[in-house]
Structures are given as structure tokens and as C-alpha cells.
Amino acid sequence: MTKPNKNIQSEPTLFHYCSTETFLNIIANKTLRLSDISKSNDYKETKWIFEYIEDEIIKQFEAAPFFRGEYIRGLSEIETIKLVVRNIMEKMKNRSEELMYVSCFSEDDDKLSQWRGYADDGCGLVIGFNYHSLNTLISKCEELNLMQVLYPEDIATASQEIKDYSERVLDSIHRALTNDKLETLLNNEYGVIDIFHELSSRNFIRKSISFKNPAFKEENEWRIVFDGEFSKSTDWDYWYDPKEGRPRLYGEYSELFPKGLQFRTQKNKIVSFFDLSFKGFEESIIDSITIGPKSEIQESDLDQLLGYYGYDITEIKINKSTSTYR
Incomplete structure (x- = not known):
């Protein structure tokens, strides 16, 4: 896969729909989760x-x-x-x-179907990530790519x-x-x-991975993809030191994935994932936050939270969803 064109004329803000709990984890830990794409809601992913x-x-x-x-x-x-x-x-x-890990975004920040599907039925939030900052972040690792999904x-x-x-x-x-x-x-x-x-x-x-069922076209999706030999290694001695209780990482991998390969449950599944760290980008990586139509979060809550964790709140636009959904 090739890196996106650095001279692209239109650099869209990329929106990540999430629950309130996930939102808090992203803001506090300064990470984006890249999960095994084979466990996604489209069972024909990569096929x-x-x-x-x-x-x-x-x-x-x-x-x-x-x-x-x-x-x-x-x-x-x-x-x-x-x-x-x-x-x-x-x-x-x-x-x-092959194992590939992705984090998903949309070009749209206030779409009802996405509120329902990816943001706790409208109770969550949408984080608008700056395209340039994301691109700069992933450029640190050749195995990371930022791509637009096609629905041909x-x-x-x-x-x-x-x-x-x-x-x-x-x-x-x-x-x-x-x-x-x-x-x-x-x-x-x-x-x-x-x-x-x-x-x-x-x-x-x-x-x-850049092609998806046309039935999902309204999602206007973009993806960060982690795809390379490192992400697919099953030599667990290489990955993890059980005596030390920590991952064995080095170089840019240690910086970008400080906790290494991790696991979580998802209903009746076990899903592997990486948390991609964006520490050092707090002042530029978030363009906006949109509060879900059913959320009770106040703008003052976000000002306090963002300021506490070192984000430049003067550069982040906070919106309330215009969807009349309850």
C-alpha cells in the first residue's frame, strides 16, 4: 500500500464516532484503537x-x-x-x-445512522481528527497507512x-x-x-482492505491500517516477556504502541488490538468534538476534560448534534 499524497489539495477532518467511555479513554490515554478487521461488523471484510x-x-x-x-x-x-x-x-x-488492524473514521460528523451504529445509539460523541496530524503521526511507521475506503x-x-x-x-x-x-x-x-x-x-x-460492500457507502469511511510483518508475527517470545510482564518493543514500535498487542472481549469474541499513541500531538490532532443527540454532556465538561489532559481547547470546535433523535 502506498502512503497518501502529502500534497493532497483537500484534507478533510476525519470523524471518529464512539461511546462516552471510549471517548474518555481516547482523550485521557491519547490513543486510537486499531482492532483486528476480521472481527468487524462486515463479515466479508478483506474478501x-x-x-x-x-x-x-x-x-x-x-x-x-x-x-x-x-x-x-x-x-x-x-x-x-x-x-x-x-x-x-x-x-x-x-x-x-494475514492479520490487519484498523481504526475507522468518517467524512461526516453528524449522521444519524452512524450515531445509532457506532456511538452508543446517539449517547456518545464524535471526535474530528485533523488529517494532517494523523498523516504525520502514521508516517513514523512504514506499516501504517491512512486510506480512503472505496465502494465500487x-x-x-x-x-x-x-x-x-x-x-x-x-x-x-x-x-x-x-x-x-x-x-x-x-x-x-x-x-x-x-x-x-x-x-x-x-x-x-x-x-x-480499501474496498467495501457498496451497502456501507453512506459511511464515507477512512481507515488507519496497521499491516506488516510486525503486526502479524505469532512468535510470542518476540512480542511479550512474561517474566517482566511487558511487551518487547523497540524503536518506533515502542513509541507508537507502548502496550504492544492487547486483547479484549466483544460479546462472544476475543479481539486482538493495538493502541496507537498520539502523545505529543495534543495541540493539533483534534479539530472538533460533536456531542451526540442523546448525550447529556455539557460543553463545560469537555473544556475541563480537554484542558486537564493538555489539549489546546481554543483550537477545538465543540458542537451539539443537530439530529432530533431521542
């Missing part, structure tokens, strides 16, 4: 792109079919290809063991990379069928769908 790849492979086969008649009794040519492709895509998804109806028509990748997969299928290796193709044994596809599938999963 959407494979559906577009599957559609593109079928489209390419329909444009230039390379066999006629039955390969599998009772199935037409297109039904056979669909079965094979679906099997390959599922195996590629399952092979990937059909990314396959717009992505040459997807077309090229689909062509390679389809070529592998063609070769396997030509060599009478349908069974091994369905089992996805090594040598039929070669290592290129496994590596590429992981690459596409990384990229797919």
Missing part, C-alpha cells in the same frame, strides 16, 4: 475482492471458451468453470493468514490488475483441464494452481 475476481474469470471464459461439452457429468461448460473457480477462490481465502459497484471493469490476475488463473485452469487434471484441480494440489496465485491472493487481500 470482497475475490468475488470481483471470480466474476472477471467467468467473464473472460464466456468471451473465449476453451472447451465444449461436459467435463463433469450433468454440468455445462460455464457451470463447470464456475464450480472450479469458486473452489479455487475459497481455498485462496482460507490460505491467507464493479471494480473488475476498472482494474487491469484484477483482469491480469484473472487471466493467469484461467490459464492455469485451461492447462489443468487440457492435461486431464480436473480432480487435482478441484483439490487445488500444488503445481496445478501454482504458488503465484497463493502469493497474489495474499497481495489482493491486503489491497481489498
Whole structure:
């Protein structure tokens, strides 16, 4: 993933909806939580792109079919290809063991659906984070990225990379069928769908984090993403010193993630997360705070809280939601 363009003309304030408890933790601890994206409310996170790849492979086969008649009794040519492709895509998804951690924002600071979904049903708050300060913060680590989420109806028509990748997969299928290796193709044994596809599938999963189901389009989402070898290490001796009772971190990781990898419960799940520290940015990182439509917090409460923890309250605009929701 590439870093965002530092010369971007429009630098939006990015809004983080949260409960009052989360708001207090963010302000007091000066951290933003990056959670395992696989535990998000969209169960197809990081998997959407494979559906577009599957559609593109079928489209390419329909444009230039390379066999006629039955390969599998009772199935037409297109039904056979669909079965094979679906099997390959599922195996590629399952092979990937990538972990990615995200913190989510919106371009909108007062949207009722987001109050309901992400801010304790309107009882919470919205923190408006300064784009430039966030970008400066994450630039300290190559594994952190700030990106805008896309909600394309059909990314396959717009992505040459997807077309090229689909062509390679389809070529592998063609070769396997030509060599009478349908069974091994369905089992996805090594040598039929070669290592290129496994590596590429992981690459596409990384990229797919910037694509989301169009049903979520109204969220106008941006993300801080922690995606790299460090974040995915499962060598726990590397991560944590049980004798000392503290994480083993160094360099920018120690500065940005002082508590290392942590865990919390979420209903019936255990979710891993990192707390990204923004200490040193207190005077510039928050542009605004919007109080939820059902919140009883007063502006004077926020003035006291922000001043106590070292924020420049003269530079933070405090608003009350205009949503008539109760």
C-alpha cells in the first residue's frame, strides 16, 4: 500500500464516532484503537475482492471458451468453470493468514445512522481528527497507512490488475483441464494452481482492505491500517516477556504502541488490538468534538476534560448534534 499524497489539495477532518467511555479513554490515554478487521461488523471484510475476481474469470471464459461439452457429468461448460473457480477462490481465502488492524473514521460528523451504529445509539460523541496530524503521526511507521475506503459497484471493469490476475488463473485452469487434471484441480494440489496465485491472493487481500460492500457507502469511511510483518508475527517470545510482564518493543514500535498487542472481549469474541499513541500531538490532532443527540454532556465538561489532559481547547470546535433523535 502506498502512503497518501502529502500534497493532497483537500484534507478533510476525519470523524471518529464512539461511546462516552471510549471517548474518555481516547482523550485521557491519547490513543486510537486499531482492532483486528476480521472481527468487524462486515463479515466479508478483506474478501470482497475475490468475488470481483471470480466474476472477471467467468467473464473472460464466456468471451473465449476453451472447451465444449461436459467435463463433469450433468454440468455445462460455464457451470463447470464456475464450480472450479469458486473452489479455487475459497481455498485462496482460507490460505491467507494475514492479520490487519484498523481504526475507522468518517467524512461526516453528524449522521444519524452512524450515531445509532457506532456511538452508543446517539449517547456518545464524535471526535474530528485533523488529517494532517494523523498523516504525520502514521508516517513514523512504514506499516501504517491512512486510506480512503472505496465502494465500487464493479471494480473488475476498472482494474487491469484484477483482469491480469484473472487471466493467469484461467490459464492455469485451461492447462489443468487440457492435461486431464480436473480432480487435482478441484483439490487445488500444488503445481496445478501454482504458488503465484497463493502469493497474489495474499497481495489482493491486503489491497481489498480499501474496498467495501457498496451497502456501507453512506459511511464515507477512512481507515488507519496497521499491516506488516510486525503486526502479524505469532512468535510470542518476540512480542511479550512474561517474566517482566511487558511487551518487547523497540524503536518506533515502542513509541507508537507502548502496550504492544492487547486483547479484549466483544460479546462472544476475543479481539486482538493495538493502541496507537498520539502523545505529543495534543495541540493539533483534534479539530472538533460533536456531542451526540442523546448525550447529556455539557460543553463545560469537555473544556475541563480537554484542558486537564493538555489539549489546546481554543483550537477545538465543540458542537451539539443537530439530529432530533431521542
